[in-house]
Amino acid sequence: MEFWHHGQVHLVPADRAHRPAIDQHRACEAIAAIGDRDRVAAWARRFDLLSEPGRLTLLLAIDSAGPISVTDLATAAGMSDTAVSQALRLLRTAGVVEPQRDGRVVRYRISDPGIRPLLKAATT
The missing domain is CATH 1.10.10.10 (Winged helix-like DNA-binding domain superfamily/Winged helix DNA-binding domain)
Incomplete structure (x- = not known):
């Protein structure tokens, strides 16, 4: 699913395209901030070691x-x-x-x- 915000196209991954968004640009910014899920998982493992x-x-x-x-x-x-x-x-x-x-x-x-x-x- 594509959203336009300030002249830029933001893409929502296909597995989440069916979900409604209230502020599409915020959803896209959040998706960009999360980034690569493998990187997130690697950091979660680091935090787990520290827990x-x-x-x-x-x-x-x-x-x-x-x-x-x-x-x-x-x-x-x-x-x-x-x-x-x-x-x-x-x-x-x-x-x-x-x-x-x-x-x-x-x-x-x-x-x-x-x-x-x-x-x-x-x-x-």
């Missing part, structure tokens, strides 16, 4: 002091080494952190630069 206090605590510590070992993270976060390792496994699978081996010690650092602004916002 658990233990993971958020670890990410804040890694962002500030990383690269940092599991043992040091456990001490800083007040968590067991096992709980830290489990959380890091999830964060690593999600591509948010990555390990760096230094001999027998593995240290973690943030690997997703998109998460840094969220962590900064969490501390202000």
